[in-house]
Amino acid sequence: MTVFIIRRLMQSAIVVFVMSFLVFGGVNIVGDPVEMMVSDEADQEERERVIKSMGLDKPWYIQYGKFVTNALQGDLGNSFVYGEPALQIIVQRMPATFELAFVSLLMSIIIGIPFGVWAGLFPERFSSKLIMSGSIVGFSLPTFWVGLMMIMVFAVMLGWLPSTGRGDTVIVFGMELSFFTPDGLSHIFLPALNLALFNTSLVIRLTRAGVREAIHMDYIKFARAKGLSYRRVIMVHLMKNIMIPVVTVLGLEFGGLIAFSVVTETVFAWPGMGKLIIESIQNLDRPIIVAYLMIIVLVFVVINLVVDILYSILDPRVRLQDVSS
């Protein structure tokens, strides 16, 4: 297992390196950050000074060389827009995004699994059909629209919840988190639900399919024949066996929630990384884009690793090893 993890980490280092090259090259093709940045009234001399101060007067391979040298020392460059270290700006936004993704994932599990099991056990009931049609709606409605409608209904019309922004925070383990305060919870509810909608539908469908398949298996019949309670058959024997695809998908989706909660964060003015990245792309803030994508690659690598380890816990048949070819 240790060898497996070490080898995985080495592979990830290569992935991160290749990624940095592709992203750095890519962002350098698009647009001209100086034109985006300078005041309209700036004259030619001022424009040249700004180009120089951001190091853009050098050819791209020298810029890249400098970037790699600095990156190896943990410095991913300074944001073009804010002038502060890119890494620091991203890390400041991280708690907001992580807590949003976490709450949203929790919601999709809490809502998705019971509904999915219900729909799998009693596929002919009207309630199950309702759940399944609901999940299609969850899949197909665009996040942007649903988010705005939620704001309209719960914030504007009913006035139950705040429309935008993040609530009061408290410092937990050195991070500013908002879901331990009542104000924070009321702020996080709508964006998290909005973000959870797609995944909830996904979990419902996966769980239902798993239940439908597993329910006819011999081991379930045997467990029933053994005289185990209905409850134990479902909660232990059935659940354990349908969890593998659900965990895989949720693991990957968690990465997606962190990396691409762009739309939800924009609609709810949630001060997280997604809002930061979309603004940075619009403003051509190259150092932030590069640093952000490298962090996201790392997040995905770690999540995949955790998922692999979870497999081996859930299913003893899975052994952690590399496929030797």
Next chain:
Amino acid sequence: MYLRKSLKLGVAAAVLAAVMPLSAANADGKITIGLGSEPTSIDPHFHNLGPNNQIAQHIFSRLVEQDEKQRLSPGLAESWKAINETTWEFKLRKDVKFHDGSAFNADDVMFTMKRAPAHPNARSSFKLYSHGGGKVYKKIDDYTIQVTTPRPYPLMATDLSTIHIVSNEIGDETWEGEFNNGKAAIGTGPYKLVRWIKGEVLQLSRYDDYHGEKPEWSVVEIKPIKSAPSRLAALLAGDVDFIDSVPTVDIARLKKDPNLSLSQGVSNRVIYLHLDQHRDVAPYTTAKDGSEIKNPFKDVRVRRAISKAINRDLIIDRVMEGVAIKAGQLLPEGFFGRSDKLMPEEYDAAGAKKLLSEAGYPDGFKTTLFGPNDRYINDAKIVEAIAQMLSRIGIDTTPETMPKSVYFKRAKNRGPEKPPEFGFVLVGWGSGTGEPSSPLKSLLATYNKDKGYGSSNRGLHANPKMDAVLEEALASVDDDKRAKLLAKATEIGVGEDVGIIPLHYQVNTWAAKKGLTYVARTDERTLAMGISSK
């Protein structure tokens, strides 16, 4: 499109609900503002950019202030005058204290004028204003500053009205980081910075020893909400009391909402077309059969024909929902140095066709009009409308729009040797100084790197006659004479030459809860000081 549909539904729903929670936020002297933009720093010398200057104006003061119509008024300097052709003297106020209690005097001004142009990380420095024209600062006594220039320099007070004064006690090597965390953000302005969390909130509290008129609100919270429908929803939900940049599509409906009040005013931003007047063959421009032709835009008759073919009233009525004012020159009415003679070109398709025939294009030609799609109000829709109007007089025009991040690189002008990739573009220009010398210098003057002229002259318009009048204006200390010369330069560049084709001036809209009023500003800024509940 989801966006608009949902808003229609949503706004209708909000009106139906009608029982909006009228928040008590105003009673305790606190106001929450939702803004579409966010500053990149609190350091007033880091980035000469609208959103930054608007926040800086809360915390810092300037020697000379600009009022809501960008007219100059005394700030930290109680008076100023030219004591000879090349020397200006500024008398400073004696009763001003910084937020940390230290007294303001000439040393702070000297320090600021040294710091502003030399900021090592500045994304756009104030050097053009602090040292443009070769300014040299001299402290006469604690409350008198003299500024000399090699040649007469009439724009002295205008230039200094852009620079925020910081305290010399922050020290020489203190840059944006110390401002952003609040340590060095010490000004003499009406508000003190409480804290700034990027992307989340900016909190200000009233400075009770402020030397000017005290603002009404004791606590101000500014939240960046970039998405326009969300910003509006936050106002409707009562989470914020005031928002800026209301989208034009919603204005008509919001006007009917009994719980809101709107405030509108023309801005200093003109939207215009620039055409290639330099190259022999214009890019993306061919005969109708696709064969190469010589650059038609070089002929002033073609430029005028294009201007005549554009129905400005229709664009304002349909595309801008009535929220814009048609333009015939660089600045709207009421500004210094404006021409009385230049009127917006009237729509005249027949006249345009005739001019085209005279210029040798009776059948027209083919071209592409480029524009950004996320920079100005309704920019992409304007480009599409104009393309249709031009096609009607025989100039087959393809509209092509793109995000500003891509657009401004390709539309960049680096002089006659490296002209922009496009030959026909839609752009906008806001005049930060509130008079036409800046657009004349940047948009219409002949490209000249040494003088700093023509840096945004994307059509490479060049007319020595206009340059001469402009230079004479820039050396005339007498206000009346300078105003006349600037008007004359505009008449040559925009009137005779059609160096640019002005379309309209943008009108900005702010929305507030019922009972609040805002004095609309031509510089597009949103200031807590301007919001009142009376």
